Amino acid sequence: MFLYHQLSTRFVEMISAGTLQPGDKLPSVRVLSKEQGVSQSTAFQCYIDLENKGLVESRPRSGYYVKFNPAQISGCTDTFVENPQPVHEIDDMITTVLQHSVIPNMTHFSINAPSEAMLPLAKMKRSVHHVLNNYPQQALSYERPEGNEGLRKQIARLVFDAGAQITPSEVIITNGCLEAINLALQATTNRGDRVAIESPTYYGIHQALINKGLEPVEIETHTHSGIDLQVLERHLVDDKIRVCVFVTNFGNPLGACVPEEKKKQLVQLIQRYNVKLIEVDIYGSLHFDDFRPKTCKAYDTADHVILCSSVSKSLAPGYRVGWIIAGKEYRKVLHLKLNQSVASPTLTQAAVAHFMENGRYDLHIRALRKALYMQSLRYLKAIHDYFPDDVRVTQPKGGYVFWVSLKPGANTWDIYHEALKWGISFAPGQIFSKKYDFSNYMRISFGLPFTPAVDQALKTLGDIVRSRY
Amino acid sequence: MFLYHQLSTRFVEMISAGTLQPGDKLPSVRVLSKEQGVSQSTAFQCYIDLENKGLVESRPRSGYYVKFNPAQISGCTDTFVENPQPVHEIDDMITTVLQHSVIPNMTHFSINAPSEAMLPLAKMKRSVHHVLNNYPQQALSYERPEGNEGLRKQIARLVFDAGAQITPSEVIITNGCLEAINLALQATTNRGDRVAIESPTYYGIHQALINKGLEPVEIETHTHSGIDLQVLERHLVDDKIRVCVFVTNFGNPLGACVPEEKKKQLVQLIQRYNVKLIEVDIYGSLHFDDFRPKTCKAYDTADHVILCSSVSKSLAPGYRVGWIIAGKEYRKVLHLKLNQSVASPTLTQAAVAHFMENGRYDLHIRALRKALYMQSLRYLKAIHDYFPDDVRVTQPKGGYVFWVSLKPGANTWDIYHEALKWGISFAPGQIFSKKYDFSNYMRISFGLPFTPAVDQALKTLGDIVRSRY
Numbered sequence: 024m025f026l027y028h029q030l031s032t033r034f035v036e037m038i039s040a041g042t043l044q045p046g047d048k049l050p051s052v053r054v055l056s057k058e059q060g061v062s063q064s065t066a067f068q069c070y071i072d073l074e075n076k077g078l079v080e081s082r083p084r085s086g087y088y089v090k091f092n093p094a095q096i097s098g099c100t101d102t103f104v105e106n107p108q109p110v111h112e113i114d115d116m117i118t119t120v121l122q123h124s125v126i127p128n129m130t131h132f133s134i135n136a137p138s139e140a141m142l143p144l145a146k147m148k149r150s151v152h153h154v155l156n157n158y159p160q161q162a163l164s165y166e167r168p169e170g171n172e173g174l175r176k177q178i179a180r181l182v183f184d185a186g187a188q189i190t191p192s193e194v195i196i197t198n199g200c201l202e203a204i205n206l207a208l209q210a211t212t213n214r215g216d217r218v219a220i221e222s223p224t225y226y227g228i229h230q231a232l233i234n235k236g237l238e239p240v241e242i243e244t245h246t247h248s249g250i251d252l253q254v255l256e257r258h259l260v261d262d263k264i265r266v267c268v269f270v271t272n273f274g275n276p277l278g279a280c281v282p283e284e285k286k287k288q289l290v291q292l293i294q295r296y297n298v299k300l301i302e303v304d305i306y307g308s309l310h311f312d313d314f315r316p317k318t319c320k321a322y323d324t325a326d327h328v329i330l331c332s333s334v335s336k337s338l339a340p341g342y343r344v345g346w347i348i349a350g351k352e353y354r355k356v357l358h359l360k361l362n363q364s365v366a367s368p369t370l371t372q373a374a375v376a377h378f379m380e381n382g383r384y385d386l387h388i389r390a391l392r393k394a395l396y397m398q399s400l401r402y403l404k405a406i407h408d409y410f411p412d413d414v415r416v417t418q419p420k421g422g423y424v425f426w427v428s429l430k431p432g433a434n435t436w437d438i439y440h441e442a443l444k445w446g447i448s449f450a451p452g453q454i455f456s457k458k459y460d461f462s463n464y465m466r467i468s469f470g471l472p473f474t475p476a477v478d479q480a481l482k483t484l485g486d487i488v489r490s491r492y
Numbered sequence: 493m494f495l496y497h498q499l500s501t502r503f504v505e506m507i508s509a510g511t512l513q514p515g516d517k518l519p520s521v522r523v524l525s526k527e528q529g530v531s532q533s534t535a536f537q538c539y540i541d542l543e544n545k546g547l548v549e550s551r552p553r554s555g556y557y558v559k560f561n562p563a564q565i566s567g568c569t570d571t572f573v574e575n576p577q578p579v580h581e582i583d584d585m586i587t588t589v590l591q592h593s594v595i596p597n598m599t600h601f602s603i604n605a606p607s608e609a610m611l612p613l614a615k616m617k618r619s620v621h622h623v624l625n626n627y628p629q630q631a632l633s634y635e636r637p638e639g640n641e642g643l644r645k646q647i648a649r650l651v652f653d654a655g656a657q658i659t660p661s662e663v664i665i666t667n668g669c670l671e672a673i674n675l676a677l678q679a680t681t682n683r684g685d686r687v688a689i690e691s692p693t694y695y696g697i698h699q700a701l702i703n704k705g706l707e708p709v710e711i712e713t714h715t716h717s718g719i720d721l722q723v724l725e726r727h728l729v730d731d732k733i734r735v736c737v738f739v740t741n742f743g744n745p746l747g748a749c750v751p752e753e754k755k756k757q758l759v760q761l762i763q764r765y766n767v768k769l770i771e772v773d774i775y776g777s778l779h780f781d782d783f784r785p786k787t788c789k790a791y792d793t794a795d796h797v798i799l800c801s802s803v804s805k806s807l808a809p810g811y812r813v814g815w816i817i818a819g820k821e822y823r824k825v826l827h828l829k830l831n832q833s834v835a836s837p838t839l840t841q842a843a844v845a846h847f848m849e850n851g852r853y854d855l856h857i858r859a860l861r862k863a864l865y866m867q868s869l870r871y872l873k874a875i876h877d878y879f880p881d882d883v884r885v886t887q888p889k890g891g892y893v894f895w896v897s898l899k900p901g902a903n904t905w906d907i908y909h910e911a912l913k914w915g916i917s918f919a920p921g922q923i924f925s926k927k928y929d930f931s932n933y934m935r936i937s938f939g940l941p942f943t944p945a946v947d948q949a950l951k952t953l954g955d956i957v958r959s960r961y
Contacts, residue, residue: 161608163613343837364674368810370839
């Protein structure tokens with residue numbers, strides 16, 4: 024990490040903690056440089072970084088001042104009240120939101136993925152060319168069911184970065200993470216089994232269970248620390264849960280990252296009850312802090328964790344390159360994969376392998392993380408400025424989304440329909456649970472680069488929220 | 493079609509019918525030209541075509557002579573004797589054959605797909621380049637769950653060529669045909685349902701049923717005309733079949749093409765019993781005769797047929813581009829697709845769409861059909877020359893495979909293992925049925941271009957068969 028970045032991180036901490044208040048003047052570049060024993064250039068770069076993040080402003084001929092404390096609107100409440108809405112209505116809501124999310128020329132705060140502007144189009148293209156020029160025949164032929172060998176090596180490396188030691192031969196490539204989750208469920212469950220999921224959680228996981236005749240058991244999940252282990256244990260005892268499906272790092276929609284100590288406890292818990300954990304780690308590499316959070320797989324001493332992930336949130340949503348580390352279930356999963364779609368496409372796997380082998384993936388992820396962090400702060404400032412005072416927002420340390428709480432009684436489904444008229448979409452809270460009532464919540468993605476148009480759209484959205492208050 | 497080709501087809505018919513016998517002298521080019529009212533060049537081209545097909549030979553300073561009548565070894569017998577082998581042993585056999593089929597540097601007569609040498613590598617590459625250069629952003633982004641719009645238009649056209657009138661909005665793109673079949677089964681069946689399949693048939697279909705908790709009911713299928721409708725009707729009555737899965741054109745392993753009149757009867761039958769037909773048409777475009785056989789979907793007046801296909805057997809096995817025309821089940825299938833893998837990869841869909849839009853697909857298919865027909869005749873001649881006299885071979889009018897019957901009591905599983913030692917693989921008959929005993933059958937693919945090495949491998953295989961007789 025660069026020196027200026029370390030310095031800037033310390034300022035962010037001081038601003039968030041309230042040590043530095045909005046309006047406070049910061050030391051001059053010259054003074055900062057002397058105080059911290061860094062070059063003036065580094066001190067200057069630090070202030071530019073803070074300015075880009077929307078936290079400080081420069082006033083002409085006067086210097087730098089604190090502008091905004093992101094913690095001001097933090098503290099999104101965790102409420103778990105039973106949902107009065109029938110499940111089929113929620114299903115209709117999900118379908119509606121999905122259909123709207125592909126309408127062009129709208130500002131989609133509903134999409135939990137990188138915008139095209141943040142993807143390495145030109146470099147990825149070069150990797151495809153490389154494959155076509157060097158392996159024209161292979162690109163057209165069937166890949167092995169377990170997937171491209173080079174890619175599996177790279178995946179093993181990524182999994183190692185997240186704390187778990189595996190070999191390439193343990194990796195099976197899938198059509199995105201969702202296929203990985205589906206395969207894991209097929210390999211570990213029978214119809215009628217109970218499966219623990221987070222609440223709120225990504226509706227796709229819920230629907231995957233329903234399609235397989237499994238019974239979802241929603242476990243209260245907190246914005247700061249993820250799944251509630253006490254509640255989970257109660258359900259493990261009472262409900263004979265067979266499998267858990269959790270997004271442990273920067274989950275959707277909460278953005279919560281399960282603390283490392285708690286991950287250990289979670290693994291111990293599932294080992295004690297001999298339950299499998301299907302761990303989804305699609306956002307783990309998009310951390311805003313310096314260190315990548317580990318996976319539960321890293322603490323999995325007795326092969327109870329099946330790890331699922333993909334490059335859909337980090338590199339190429341449309342390539343559908345995901346993977347599964349199935350442990351003991353490897354042969355079963357491979358057999359299922361073979362029987363469902365033979366193998367994943369050859370060309371896209373080979374291209375992603377080449378992109379990773381050349382270190383381009385690591386470079387890209389570094390830039391993407393930085394951009395997302397910056398965007399998250401700019402969005403937060405705009406929400407603070409434009410939304411009612413009592414609105415509270417999570418402060419995720421990674422990923423793409425804010426979970427925004429409005430005052431009790433507010434209805435984000437109504438707000439959603441009003442916003443559509445203005446060409447704006449977001450994800451209303453209702454679609455993330457069939458058990459609990461999140462009708463005064465909304466999920467806002469900061470995957471779109473922060474532009475004047477995005478700023479204006481957030482202002483319009485804030486006005487709509489105010490008008491419904 | 494070219495004039496010489498029409499002429500050559502008539503000679504093939506006369507040779508097959510025995511009107512012209514091996515050893516018979518053919519009229520000189522000059523005489524043929526006069527008799528038929530064609531140019532000498534056309535007459536000459538006709539003889540070259542027949543020579544390429546291995547049916548005639550030119551003797552220096554003497555002229556052309558009939559060399560081989562493919563009908564000589566035709567008449568593969570249809571026997572349906574119950575299989576004494578336990579099902580799990582057959583499962584092990586399937587796994588074994590699949591594992592061997594990826595060993596490099598072997599002559600794989602076991603692979604029912606085009607060899608790389610028969611695929612349009614350079615032109616397909618240009619289509620990928622076109623997509624990358626013209627839509628770099630889209631190529632990385634999610635495709636809609638139903639798939640690329642341009643591709644769906646092209647699929648609608650292909651389906652129309654096979655006799656069924658549909659619109660692009662009825663098409664859903666899948667990860668190959670196997671995903672299409674799986675989606676169709678999920679949309680139309682419940683656990684425990686009975687599903688009629690052909691016998692013998694592709695083991696992948698059998699396994700797809702088992703994975704879904706469905707009960708396969710194997711229906712006797714004949715090498716000439718496909719499924720036995722009387723047997724089918726008996727099972728429809730007795731067994732409460734819910735769905736049928738049939739490969740109607742050049743099915744695997746028989747290569748049978750259900751005659752058009754029988755297709756109509758089949759559709760009437762399933763309509764009468766209110767049963768769905770999942771029709772697999774991956775080989776239909778690879779016809780050796782001038783006209784493409786229709787699909788049952790073409791006769792489907794009351795929406796009982798779900799059509800599944802792909803380009804895996806015709807253009808790009810590794811692209812995993814398939815499709816499903818689900819009729820009334822459209823919404824259900826789309827929902828399942830979305831929940832299983834979100835969408836198919838963007839880049840490969842767009843590339844195939846471009847390849848088709850430019851007429852390259854039609855040109856390629858025409859060349860592929862011609863090459864496959866030629867190869868089938870060369871292989872047939874070699875099998876006739878090298879295998880025991882009583883060996884009989886199907887004469888498919890399309891596709892990739894011969895179904896070869898050895899004398900009763902011969903065991904192709906033993907022959908398979910001996911062949912492996914010589915670097916040769918084929919598909920032993922046992923793996924195509926769990927009900928009937930096909931242990932004296934073998935499936936030989938003619939997907940590899942006929943080279944001296946292939947000729948030698950067929951000779952070796954023939955020697956092995958003889959040694960076991």
